[in-house]
Amino acid sequence: MILLGALVCQGVQVVINPSLDTTLHESEPNNNMGLYTRIYSGTDGSGNKNRALLQFSLTSIPLESTIDSATLSLVINDGSTVTDSSFELHRMSETWIEGLGTGSSGSPALVGATTWDSRLEGVIPSLPLAAWGEAGAESGTDYVASSTSATSVSGINTYTWTSLEDDVQFWLDNPLQNFGWILISDNEATNGSFRQFVSREDSSDVPALTVIYTAPIPEPGNYAIFISISVACIVLRLRLKVRRT
Numbered sequence: 616m617i618l619l620g621a622l623v624c625q626g627v628q629v630v631i632n633p634s635l636d637t638t639l640h641e642s643e644p645n646n647n648m649g650l651y652t653r654i655y656s657g658t659d660g661s662g663n664k665n666r667a668l669l670q671f672s673l674t675s676i677p678l679e680s681t682i683d684s685a686t687l688s689l690v691i692n693d694g695s696t697v698t699d700s701s702f703e704l705h706r707m708s709e710t711w712i713e714g715l716g717t718g719s720s721g722s723p724a725l726v727g728a729t730t731w732d733s734r735l736e737g738v739i740p741s742l743p744l745a746a747w748g749e750a751g752a753e754s755g756t757d758y759v760a761s762s763t764s765a766t767s768v769s770g771i772n773t774y775t776w777t778s779l780e781d782d783v784q785f786w787l788d789n790p791l792q793n794f795g796w797i798l799i800s801d802n803e804a805t806n807g808s809f810r811q812f813v814s815r816e817d818s819s820d821v822p823a824l825t826v827i828y829t830a831p832i833p834e835p836g837n838y839a840i841f842i843s844i845s846v847a848c849i850v851l852r853l854r855l856k857v858r859r860t
Contacts, residue, residue: 626683631824633815635670635713635795637729639751640721644731647716647724652817656702657800657808664803666751667812668711668729670795671824673787679831682787685779687764687796689812690820691771697807699769700800703762705754706782707794709734709747758797765801768810773820783826 638648638655642663648654655665669687676682687704712735714728724736734757735745748756764776786793800808813820 625829626827627830628825628827629675631671631673631675631826633669633795633822633824634672635668635711636814636816636822637668637711637713637716638721639666639668639729639731639797641665641731641751643720644750645724645733645736646721647714647728647730647736648718648721649712649714649728650717650816651719651721652814653719653811654798654814655809655811656798657700657810658803658806659809660697660806662806664751665809667798668707668713668795669798669822670707670793673783673790673793673826676787676826676828677830678787680787680828681831682780682784683827683829685783685824685826687776687779688773688823688825689776689798690773690822691768691810691812692820693771694811695770697809698802698805699767700802700805700808701765702768702774702810703765703799703801704776704779704796705758705760705762705799706785707752707758707797709752709757710794752797763796768800779824780826783824 636654638651640646640648640655642659642661654667654669656667658664711729712727714724716722716724716728724730727735730736732750733745734747747753752758754760763782764778766774766776768774802808813822815821
């Protein structure tokens with residue numbers, strides 16, 4: 616039985632779409648873009664910076680699983696190429712709110728929504744949860760200074776960030792610290808590095824986090840739990856097989 620559980624619970628793959636995403640938009644610093652169909656990153660032709668935020672719920676992965684691999688795919692399906700650059704994912708250290716803003720420039724943020732100027736717009740800035748360390752989120756304060764992964768981005772295509780398993784494992788082990796990633800161009804000093812990625816609000820090509828994990832094997836005596844996990848793994852594999860056919 617234990618051998619069966621080990622066999623069926625190794626290398627399970629899940630594809631997770633964002634639970635939250637939005638853009639920090641310097642040209643409209645008090646606007647929120649939580650419901651727009653694109654997330655922005657990079658610097659536009661006028662020198663205004665943009666940074667995208669994405670968060671993924673990991674409730675479909677059993678607690679205490681080992682994350683074997685994790686990759687993020689984002690799609691650009693419109694827009695012209697101006698300046699190519701590498702885009703980096705940094706793990707967020709502080710919470711943020713997606714908000715209900717709409718439109719390509721966003722709309723005035725409701726109280727509590729995230730903007731370029733404020734993590735919680737309209738809340739007293741001196742409160743710990745209200746302000747970014749600096750406008751647009753501060754390196755080393757609001758997000759981890761070192762990037763988790765980077766990939767070169769140019770025109771219309773699907774782009775993949777790899778080697779994300781350490782971040783996903785951290786979030787699985789510390790769910791209250793799952794604040795997602797911020798996506799930043801490494802060429803923010805150059806106008807034209809701006810890119811529009813499809814957001815979770817679109818009907819297709821939404822961001823996808825692909826995770827492969829190994830589920831935990833219960834300690835001897837916990838056979839009911841073990842059987843439940845084994846059955847769940849078998850059902851998940853069957854569902855994935857049906858989707859692929």
